[in-house]
Each structure stands twice: as structure tokens, then as C-alpha cells.
Amino acid sequence: MSIAIIRQTLKALHKHSRVRSGRTSYRVNQWFKWLSPGLSVKRWLLISVGGVILAALGLAIWVKLTPIFWMIQLLKGLLGFITNLLPNYVSGPLVMVCGLLLLLWGQTRTVGSITKVLRPEGDEEIIDMLLAHRRLYRGPKIVVIGGGTGLSNLLRGLKNYSANITAIVTVADDGGSSGRLRREIGVLPPGDIRNCLAAMADEEKLLTELFQYRFSAGDGLTGHSFGNLFLTAMSEITGDLERAVAASSKVLAIRGQVLPATLSDVSLWANLADGRRIEGESSITEAGGKIVNIGCTPANPPALPAAIKALKEAEYIVIGPGSLYTSVIPNLLVPEIADVIAASLAPRIYVCNIMTQPGETQGYTVSDHIKAIDNVCGKSLFNAVLVQNKHPSARAHMRYAQEDSHPVFCDRLEINKLGRRVVIANIMHEDETGCVRHDPQKIARVLLRWYSSTSKKNVILKTHQAVSRV
Template identity: 40%
Template structure:
């Protein structure tokens, strides 16, 4: 079988990013420069996990049914071509102690559009056109799903919030119902992809969650597109406590069943005061000590946003790291 053609960042690549929460949103912010350029833009697609059962999304899911809209809303805001009052409105969160307290206006807008149109994909498309976004966004499935896990001691965790407090490493990770079908548009985007990027974020509940749908795993394999993994800056208390980069990659291989082609990792040290705060909560920097882990090339770049109060990827630095990694594949 012939090798896939070499990729170049200035080509009009079909790029699919998978994940959820703040991690996928951070990756999409880094990629939208390529999707919004005037010459040969990337055709960018985000595929978002929909197993969230906490916060505003969880309340809407429990009270009204349908998909949890929070991660979809967060990623739509990230894809807006320019910051505007509309994107600020999307992220506005109601205060106080009433029934609306804690709800994001964007979550309510997405749910209302889905109810009016009877179609979550159409609702996302309509809100995208109002916000003027670059790229496309799809939920991985339009079926309400629950993330479940079991650790090595046999303790079960049901729901994304519970999995976030699990004791790694895990023995099993799956979605209920078992027969949940992926969105056809998401499968097609992966089948046509030139490049697949796994976003940073909560390892089990964001990065791997989409890949628990077998059809999405198969689509990545059939496409033969290289798979980049943008590693987290820090471990998380609970979900990845004590897991090094090898542990992260082992989990992606075991549960997501995709072959990672290369890893983009941070080379910046955290400021001492920020590091101390994370360590108080049980977090540690996710450091790549060598050039390869599990025989996967590790590409290290300065990625830390110096202006952010928390450890966050800087969009421009991450964009440059992805472009440079493409030249090394």
C-alpha cells in the first residue's frame, strides 16, 4: 500500500480536531487562523464529545433532554472569526440564585434552536452563521450518552463528572448505550481527513471520549491520516493523577484504538507561583523527558500563554507548533 502524500501547512488541508470542553476550544482557536486565511484555507472540522453531565449542560440535559450544549457552545465561540459582542453574549453566564443562575446564555440559545428546528446539526449551523465562524462543528453523536469507567480495583464510575474523579489507570472505559450511533457527518469528515488532531483536555472524558464510538475509530484508520496529539500542560487531580505522558498515550491506544503519529508537548516551565498552586491541588506538569515515548516522536515547543492566570496553551504558539510538526512528519 503506498504511503500517504506528504503534508504541507500551506496546502488547503482537510483537518479534523476531536475533543471537548476547554481543550478542544483552545485547539480550534489555534487552528482558525489557517481556516480563515484568504489563500488555500484549511477545511477545519471540530468533532465534540457530548457526554457532559455537570454544570449548566448537565442541568439542561436532566431537565429538558437532548444533548448537553456546553462544549458545543464553547467551541462555537472559539471559532468566531473575530471577537464580538455576540461571542461575549454566547459565553454570558447568569448570576444570582434563581432557576437561571449558572446557566450560560449560549447553552440556552443552542438548546432553543435545536428544539425549534428539531435538529442539533441545523441548530449549530444556524448559530454559526449568526456568529460568523470558520470551520464546521459536529457533535460526535446526537444520542444522549453516558461515559462509564471501571478502575483496576473494580470500582465503577458512571457519568463524566464521576469519571473525572476516578483512580487511574482504568481497566475499562465505555459509553452507554453501547449501540450509540455516531453522526454520519462526523464519520465522513474523518474518512476524508488529511490530518486528525486529538485535543488537550481531560484525558478520558474529552480526548478519548469521541473515540469510544467504534465507527469513528474505524474512520480514522481508513483515512490513513496522520494523528497528532496535543498533550496537556498539566495532569489533573483524580482523572490523570500520577499519569505521565506514556500513561496518556497508553490510554489513547488502549481505549481510543488509534495510532498516534506524533505528540506536541510543552517545553516551557511554569512560573513558580503557578506551579505551587497546581501542586496544592494535586496537579503536576506533563513533561516529555525524551524524543520518543512508546516509539512515538515527541516534538517540544514553548506553548504556555504568559498572560493567562492558569496553565493554558497560547493560540499563536500552538498554531506555529502544529505547522512546524507537519514539516517533520
């Protein structure tokens, strides 16, 4: 019995020591993070130490060295006593280590106090916040163009790799809550912008729930989402949607920026193969015909200057994903946007949808998506297309077949004839009901990997061209 008790005690002590050791190693690791290059902390620490030394020297000069002299004498006697007990090659390093430990302890307690103020919940160390901030704000300047749930899904993944993201969003929506606000108040539809703001916010889960909350009761409120009402109110206060989005971005602390493609009151129209002309974004999909031509009223709307500036400075341009004719192409109906994308030297890629969409892209292949964009713009806007490589499950096939929707077929030969490179990867997420969406993390990893490889090739090509000229 006593042996069993002793064994349990030893196990408990061993477990406790491992926990303490783990805590100690974690704390030491956190200390050494402060020495990471690029944080601009070491220089200020050295300046602080120098300031302490200078202040002590100034005090000594001020009091004519009288108290400092006795302190030095006392310190000399103490150090002499220690040296007599221990040899200098032991006592010297020992005193130096004690001094460094005291300095490190003081700095750690200082940083801990600051962390408690900045992060009261204590769920993240301030050094981790600084390292993440440094990594994100050194990320590439990415411009993403589109709308709908596809764009917001993409942004959820990309925001973990760069904070220099600009989302250019369509403002042609005329259905649901956005359409009602557009007709009743005269504001530009805020729905797609709302989704992007929620996706790019730090507290994404809570903010998404808040912005997507729809009122189910109340005279005039039923069906409206809180996010749409919030942006509408901000538009009224600030004067236009651009300022409203900028102010909301600061309030919500989003990573990057969201910009409308234009501030014009744009309305879509489409000519169908059966001769019908459909007016309005929501009516185009509901018409259920084959789209042969699409445009907007007024024609050739002016682009938002900030959007053009972002595209000119972009290091990477991503088009899509989203509904081809009602989310992606409406942005490209702004001529300045299409022209700047076509002239850009940055890597440009189109993210193709996983499934066809009834009323828009029934029977479309990947090359059909590309041809539709080329025909509308009259020029080639991107040099690669990202395609899902695995088919959804049988359950998903059955679900989407009921809606006359099927996986988009990748016809590589036709894509190659169009002069586009095909990037094939598994970027799909399928939930338990068989609903298929782009996976935010998978698609972001694939896009950043392709960007890195393309950027390296461009650097090598430019270097080779420079050497050839010499």
C-alpha cells in the same frame, strides 16, 4: 526668534509631507493588491473595459456615425494640437497615463463605495478581506477531536490559518448548565459545542462574552449560560443538535464547522482501581480514583455521518488537547470514528496536556496518555505527539501542587517504544496568577509547521515509490 519659527514651520511641512507620502504609498500598495494572482479580478476588469468599447461601437453604428464622426474630428484636432506642442514620444505616453489614471481612479472610487456598504465601520479594506478569504479557504482540511477549554483554545489559533476546520466534540457532559438542560429538557449537552462555536467566530471576543454569560438571577435561569440556552432553543426549533449547530454556525459566521461525535444520548462510566464503578462524566473526576477502564452507555454509539465524512476527507487530524478521559476519549468510544482515524493516511498528531489532572491522570507521563488511548481503541490512532518543552514557573508549580497537579513528564524512550514521533515545542501560556493553558497562536504555528514538513516528506516518498515502480 524668526529662525526658530522658520525651523518649526519646516519641521511641520516635512512631517505633513511624510504623512501624505505614507498615505499615498499605502493607497498605491492597496491598488496593486488587486493585481494579485488568484483573485479573479483582472479578467473582469478587462471584460468591463471591453464592454465599454463594444457599447461605444454599438452606439456609433446605431446613430450612423454622425455624432461620433464630429467627436472623432474634435479629438483628432485636440491630439494634433498637443502633438504640435509636444513630440509624439512625450504626448502619447502622457495621454495614455492620464487615461489609465482616470480608469484607476474610477475603479478605486467604485470599490470604495462597495467597501462602505460591506464594512460600514471601515476598519478593513475589501481587498484585504478578499486576500484573507482566499488564503483561509485554501488552507488544509483539518479535523480536530476533543472537548473542553483545550479544544476551544486550539481552534482560536487554527482559524487564522484555515477556514476548512471541522471540530468533532464530545456530547457526554452531564454537569453544570449542560447537565441541567440534559436532565430537564432532554437535549444533548451543548457546553463544549458552545465553546467551539464562540472560538471559531469572527467576532470572537464579543461572542465569547455573550455565549459564556451566566445568569445570576431569575427563577430557573441561575447558573445557565446564554450560549447553552441559545443552542437548546435552536435544537427545539430545528429538530436536533446537528441542525441546530449548523444553523447557529451560519448565524454566527464561524470559520469551519462544529459537529457532535454522535447524536445518541451517551453517558460515561469508569471502573476504578479500588473496584468502584462510577457513572456519569462529572462524577468520574470527582471520584478521585485511578481509572483502569472507561466506556459509555449505550455501548458502540453510531457516529454522526457528517463527522465520518469530514474524517475521510481530512488532510490533517489533531486529537486533543483536553481532559483525557472526559473530553478526548469519549469521542473515540464511537467505534466508527476510531476506525476511520486509524485507517486515515493523513498526518495524525496527539496534543498532550501540559499538566496532570486530579481524578483523571495523576502521576501520568506522556506515554501513559498514549497508552490510555491505545487501550481504549485497541489500535494506534496517531503517529506523533506534541509535548510542551518548558516547565511552568515556580508560582505555577506551587498553585497546581495544592491541587495535586504536576507537569506531564516526557518519557521519550517509552514514547519511542510505542512507535510515536515526539514533537517538542513551547506551546504554553501562563497568566499572572500562574494558570497554565495552551497558547492558541503558538500551538497553531507549531502544528501547521509540522503538517507542512510531514506533507512534503509524504510527497517525496510517494514520488520515490512511483519512480521505483517504473
